Amino acid sequence: MQLTSSSPELVEMFDWACRKALSWAHEGGSVGPVDVDEYTPGGTGTGVYLPSYWAGYAHRSGFYSRDFVHQLTGAHLLGLDEANLAMLRCFAASATPEHGHYPVWAFNFDGSYLAIDYHGPDRFVREIPAVFELVEAAETAYRWTGDTHYVSDPVLRAFYLNTTGPFADTARGTGGGIFDGVATYNELSGEPLAEAGDTLATRYQAYLAMAGLGHEPFARKAADLKRHFNQVWSGTGSGQDMVRGYTVDGRAVTGWGGENSVFMPLKNLIDAGPRNESYLDLVDAHGRADNIEAITYLPDVFFRHGRPDTAWKWMREIFAARDVPHVAGGLNGDYPEVSFTLVSQIVAGMLGIRPDAPHGAVEINPKLPVGVDWLEVRGIPVGRGRIAVRHEHGTTTLTNLSTDVTYTWYGEPLAPGAVKTLSRTE
Numbered sequence: 001m002q003l004t005s006s007s008p009e010l011v012e013m014f015d016w017a018c019r020k021a022l023s024w025a026h027e028g029g030s031v032g033p034v035d036v037d038e039y040t041p042g043g044t045g046t047g048v049y050l051p052s053y054w055a056g057y058a059h060r061s062g063f064y065s066r067d068f069v070h071q072l073t074g075a076h077l078l079g080l081d082e083a084n085l086a087m088l089r090c091f092a093a094s095a096t097p098e099h100g101h102y103p104v105w106a107f108n109f110d111g112s113y114l115a116i117d118y119h120g121p122d123r124f125v126r127e128i129p130a131v132f133e134l135v136e137a138a139e140t141a142y143r144w145t146g147d148t149h150y151v152s153d154p155v156l157r158a159f160y161l162n163t164t165g166p167f168a169d170t171a172r173g174t175g176g177g178i179f180d181g182v183a184t185y186n187e188l189s190g191e192p193l194a195e196a197g198d199t200l201a202t203r204y205q206a207y208l209a210m211a212g213l214g215h216e217p218f219a220r221k222a223a224d225l226k227r228h229f230n231q232v233w234s235g236t237g238s239g240q241d242m243v244r245g246y247t248v249d250g251r252a253v254t255g256w257g258g259e260n261s262v263f264m265p266l267k268n269l270i271d272a273g274p275r276n277e278s279y280l281d282l283v284d285a286h287g288r289a290d291n292i293e294a295i296t297y298l299p300d301v302f303f304r305h306g307r308p309d310t311a312w313k314w315m316r317e318i319f320a321a322r323d324v325p326h327v328a329g330g331l332n333g334d335y336p337e338v339s340f341t342l343v344s345q346i347v348a349g350m351l352g353i354r355p356d357a358p359h360g361a362v363e364i365n366p367k368l369p370v371g372v373d374w375l376e377v378r379g380i381p382v383g384r385g386r387i388a389v390r391h392e393h394g395t396t397t398l399t400n401l402s403t404d405v406t407y408t409w410y411g412e413p414l415a416p417g418a419v420k421t422l423s424r425t426e
Helices: 008-024 063-077 082-094 128-145 154-170 195-210 217-235 261-266 274-286 299-304 308-322 338-352
Strands: 002-005 031-034 043-046 062-064 106-108 191-194 246-248 355-356 359-365 374-380 385-392 396-399 407-409 412-414 417-421
Touching: 002 008, 002 217, 008 082, 008 308, 008 338, 008 417, 062 063, 063 082, 063 128, 063 338, 063 385, 082 106, 082 128, 082 154, 082 261, 082 396, 106 338, 128 154, 128 195, 128 355, 128 374, 191 195, 191 217, 195 261, 261 274, 299 338, 308 338, 338 355, 355 374, 359 385, 359 396, 396 407
Parallel strands: 359 407
Antiparallel strands: 002 374, 031 043, 062 106, 191 246, 355 359, 374 385, 385 396, 396 417, 407 412
């Protein structure tokens, strides 16, 4: 892809993010160390790597489910589809009865379990939101690529159906630590949560993803869950007073909760209206965190809800902090999620591209912030072809760069090589 824009800062950000993200990728068949971590910096041996990329700390030799799901779109845009499918299959195949149908939290690049986070079949890191996000990530990859493996692969299908079926019906946080199974991505709160806002939010999107993967009855399950959240689960309060979790003894929890707060609007779980707007204000006011990876969610929150200026503010802060020391060592910019998410936030967020590769269609709803007068990205991969999108002064131009793929845009076909410009109101 190539980006041009009226904003030199945006050009610099995109070029850096693309280069940096690709530096984390491994070709399939390459050989490297396994079980590298801060306690075993040399690792415990070597392995033949899968097509893969770093998703987690750079001082560990592996990829984590939580990071992977948030890097997947950026990885696709950078041509790493083979890695996305291989990594997803690792997680799906590990969600066995022996593991309580939880996928293993982290893998070495050769597909073996990363030892620092896996101590045995009943002693490994488990965070419920990641399980549901893996289903959502699969549907996202399917929409961008049209690759039928995401709907036909028996290992993946079994994982989707179990996660959104028996697992969803029974998964609850234990109130203990991450090796005991937690209901939230917020690992530091110490709250003994049985249910959390990020669990319900990711479960909601997993149901929608199932409908997108061809299991239509899940659309009703998603609607029912959202209704239950807004009418019952979240209470009647707004902002700080909205319920964001329940403890193992049934106590409702309000106030700021880090990820279990952020994910409720991130996943579009809160009904549109004053409560949602109030909660977005809360996220903006409290979203700054010591660990940069928690901040990478914020631009996606605000693009989703039509606040591009706020999204851009957080993107600029993330990019400006790339040379600041990370709380776990190294630099913020060396946390892979930073670069991958900046790529996707520019293309999917700022340009507002929502692909439907299985049906050869694309939706575009740009959200340029103040200070970015125009933006164009060429070479965006959608299905078997590529497109270019340019937005300026209320008009969007779509160019089909493919030689043999026809896209549908606003209900009309766009043949190979064709160009069409529409106003935002069309």
